[in-house]
Amino acid sequence: MSDTPFGFGLPPEEPENGDEGKKKDPAGGGQGSDGQGGGNPFGANPFGFGALPGMGALGGQGGADNPFAAMFGSLNPNDLGAAFQQLGQMLSYEGGPVNWDMAKQIARQVVAQGTADGTKDASVGPAEKAAVQEAVRLADLWLDGVTSLPSGASTAVAWSRAEWVEATLPAWQQLVDPVAERVGAAMGDVLPEEMQAMAGPLIGMMRSMGGAMFGQQIGQAVGALAGEVVGSTDVGLPLGPAGRAALLPLNIEAFGKDLGVPSEEVRLYLALREAAHQRLFAHVPWLRAHLFGAVEGYARGIKVDTSKLEEAVGQLDPTHPEQLQEALQQGMFQPEDTPAQKAALARLETALALVEGWVDAVVHEAAKSRLTSADALRETLRRRRASGGPAEQTFATLIGLELRPRRLRDAARLWASLTDARGMDGRDGLWEHPDMLPTATDLDDPDGFVHREHLDFSELDKMLGEAAKGDAPEDGDGKE
Numbered sequence: 001m002s003d004t005p006f007g008f009g010l011p012p013e014e015p016e017n018g019d020e021g022k023k024k025d026p027a028g029g030g031q032g033s034d035g036q037g038g039g040n041p042f043g044a045n046p047f048g049f050g051a052l053p054g055m056g057a058l059g060g061q062g063g064a065d066n067p068f069a070a071m072f073g074s075l076n077p078n079d080l081g082a083a084f085q086q087l088g089q090m091l092s093y094e095g096g097p098v099n100w101d102m103a104k105q106i107a108r109q110v111v112a113q114g115t116a117d118g119t120k121d122a123s124v125g126p127a128e129k130a131a132v133q134e135a136v137r138l139a140d141l142w143l144d145g146v147t148s149l150p151s152g153a154s155t156a157v158a159w160s161r162a163e164w165v166e167a168t169l170p171a172w173q174q175l176v177d178p179v180a181e182r183v184g185a186a187m188g189d190v191l192p193e194e195m196q197a198m199a200g201p202l203i204g205m206m207r208s209m210g211g212a213m214f215g216q217q218i219g220q221a222v223g224a225l226a227g228e229v230v231g232s233t234d235v236g237l238p239l240g241p242a243g244r245a246a247l248l249p250l251n252i253e254a255f256g257k258d259l260g261v262p263s264e265e266v267r268l269y270l271a272l273r274e275a276a277h278q279r280l281f282a283h284v285p286w287l288r289a290h291l292f293g294a295v296e297g298y299a300r301g302i303k304v305d306t307s308k309l310e311e312a313v314g315q316l317d318p319t320h321p322e323q324l325q326e327a328l329q330q331g332m333f334q335p336e337d338t339p340a341q342k343a344a345l346a347r348l349e350t351a352l353a354l355v356e357g358w359v360d361a362v363v364h365e366a367a368k369s370r371l372t373s374a375d376a377l378r379e380t381l382r383r384r385r386a387s388g389g390p391a392e393q394t395f396a397t398l399i400g401l402e403l404r405p406r407r408l409r410d411a412a413r414l415w416a417s418l419t420d421a422r423g424m425d426g427r428d429g430l431w432e433h434p435d436m437l438p439t440a441t442d443l444d445d446p447d448g449f450v451h452r453e454h455l456d457f458s459e460l461d462k463m464l465g466e467a468a469k470g471d472a473p474e475d476g477d478g479k480e
Contacts, residue, residue, distance in 0.1 A: 099215030110223025152282025301341035357411025
């Protein structure tokens, strides 16, 4: 039996590495034989729940001989009550496919631990808030000359990492729930049909545990991402509240640390990108639904690798539920190899590329004559978006989806060519309707798209409206 039953591992200062974790050092450090915490990307503790609040150092004396002493031996009555309360909340969860309360709690814990370089989160001071507000104000002024879309930011805010977590969780919920729902259903489907009627309580417990498991790992990923992002639109989606341009001063400082560029220029360039995203999402009313719909459409075509899940469920043991976590971490999601799924992926990647390409093009136009480091910053941001950080890769494993604009450079070239050929009004006018935008094929032949005639949907809508009025009767009985 494991030293820590029910899969609740040791706290961060006493990592455990599966079976190797039982090989404690003489001082009780709880490390594996290699002296490390193990290969689990979310910490080596089984099932990934980490230390419960107030539980202190689990695994006291007599772990293998007395599991209850191992789990509760070092707790005082107050700590024991807190541990049971947390456990009860996890197993009694009856909400959606992800326990978002747990996700939020875990994300904030990850933020509080700091990033790998030792940087700790901190409240944003008045001077930093004023600097962000001034940068966004100046960025909007510069953008006025390069795009016909007016300002989309009613306020400019400077966020700490914890504030970013709080503000963006609703958007992550919209992104993750469709995939997590498929896992919840699959956890019941893998049981043999003759067992499902008898296993109602077990299935309910498994789904509660699955929701907690997803919440734990999404919380880990969101918390890690909070240490990387510089604003509210880094992944090409509007993650924050509408109309609120947000920058994270602490992460901006870390981003510009080794670039050899003045911090004021780094902040202003990133403010330009944030303000440009805000203009697009504020004044293209269908765009947010289009992007999130593309994500959901792709998620519908993801299938769960039930062989991994069946193996985990078949070996399910109250003392070893980590098989479920390991299956999730290894990636149970595979896109279906069908024309519909390939089309869904193409729509999503093209939509992300068009958004990021437009932002890249207009920001470069606004900055190239004003910031000496504009070219270097542009290339740095392009590479950053192309490769993605560790947290983005975590999301790719968890939900089978990379939020990455693979054709960013192609899209940026196309938007720049459109500016030369049609001017900024003609370029930005394409955002009036989704059917007017370039397709994946158009990114292969940008010149053909640039010089092609396009329907003016605003005129078409006007004509249809006038026709509808002409057909309408003038009074209730249809008589003139």
